[in-house]
Amino acid sequence: MDTAHATQLICHMEELPEDSAIRFLLADCDLIVIHRKGRLYGYRNECPHMNLPLSNRSKGIFDKDQGHLVCIQHAAVFDIENGRCVKGPCLGMELESVNIETNNGKLFLKE
Ligand code: FES
Numbered sequence: 001m002d003t004a005h006a007t008q009l010i011c012h013m014e015e016l017p018e019d020s021a022i023r024f025l026l027a028d029c030d031l032i033v034i035h036r037k038g039r040l041y042g043y044r045n046e047c048p049h050m051n052l053p054l055s056n057r058s059k060g061i062f063d064k065d066q067g068h069l070v071c072i073q074h075a076a077v078f079d080i081e082n083g084r085c086v087k088g089p090c091l092g093m094e095l096e097s098v099n100i101e102t103n104n105g106k107l108f109l110k111e
Contacts, residue, residue, distance in 0.1 A: 007108040010100065016040075016107060021062035021069060021080075023055060029109060031098055032058075034080045036067060040107070041080050042100040047071040048085065048093035069095070 076088030083095035099110035
């Protein structure tokens with residue numbers, strides 16, 4: 001782990017099982033982390049359409065079949081690989097990614 005940068009604990013990895021997308025509200029960051037096919041993706045919970053949260057809950061934001069995040073506000077659909085909107089009112093716009101890393105079975109947000 002790079003100790004030159006501040007980190008914040010997001011969760012223990014048991015809280016983020018394979019094929020899940022969970023919203024975490026940290027002290028100064030609202031984010032969504034997706035665990036899929038052994039990979040982790042982290043994005044700020046802010047839709048580029050109207051800068052609203054995709055959701056205030058984890059439920060309903062992950063389309064497991066397609067591997068997409070869905071904004072519950074106006075149904076924008078985002079590719080988890082790059083955060084790009086592939087369908088909906090902000091087509092082509094992107095979620096802001098965050099730096100995350102695992103260490104000792106825990107997941108951290110890297111500043
Ligand atoms: S705020 Fe997300 S689709 Fe409108």
